[in-house]
Amino acid sequence: MAKLNSAAVAQITEICNRYKDEKTPLMMILSDIQNEYGYIPLEVQELVSEKTGISVAEIYGVVTFYSFFSLTPKGKYVIGCCLGTACYVKGAQQVIDKFCELLHIQPGQTTDDGLFTIDALRCIGACGIAPAVSINGKVYPKMTVSQVTETVAQYLIAEEKLKEAAK
Ligand code: FES
Numbered sequence: 001m002a003k004l005n006s007a008a009v010a011q012i013t014e015i016c017n018r019y020k021d022e023k024t025p026l027m028m029i030l031s032d033i034q035n036e037y038g039y040i041p042l043e044v045q046e047l048v049s050e051k052t053g054i055s056v057a058e059i060y061g062v063v064t065f066y067s068f069f070s071l072t073p074k075g076k077y078v079i080g081c082c083l084g085t086a087c088y089v090k091g092a093q094q095v096i097d098k099f100c101e102l103l104h105i106q107p108g109q110t111t112d113d114g115l116f117t118i119d120a121l122r123c124i125g126a127c128g129i130a131p132a133v134s135i136n137g138k139v140y141p142k143m144t145v146s147q148v149t150e151t152v153a154q155y156l157i158a159e160e161k162l163k164e165a166a167k
Contacts (some may be wrong), residue, residue, distance in 0.1 A: 010046050012048065083120050083121065107119060
């Protein structure tokens, strides 16, 4: 979605219109766009601004404040590592560091092959199973550093199988 084609313009316009009767439609509009496209680049924010009358500055502020929204495309697998207090005291920093080491990226970045994104999250409501990691919404409880290695390996093996099956 680097340059908006007419189909994207039409769809984003439709999403904006969907919430035109709402008093505070911005979060709903941005959520729908994030779900539909996977990210919300500046040109989309400008179009939303044009359609809703909400300033680009306000839209940009919301997109960059909430980790659910992204300015750039996310990977096929989005690894959310909770760094909230309960997770942090149970070793969440070592867990996210291991993901970063194995995938050669930092939190907020995506691997060059587009497979993985690592996000540092605040409490995801799973403190009882800290440290918690979520991958595409699936929660992994009590994650350990050695389980990080196993988990990444499982995803890579699954990807290889998909590639083989597609040949
Ligand atoms: S602090 Fe991690 S789930 Fe609550």
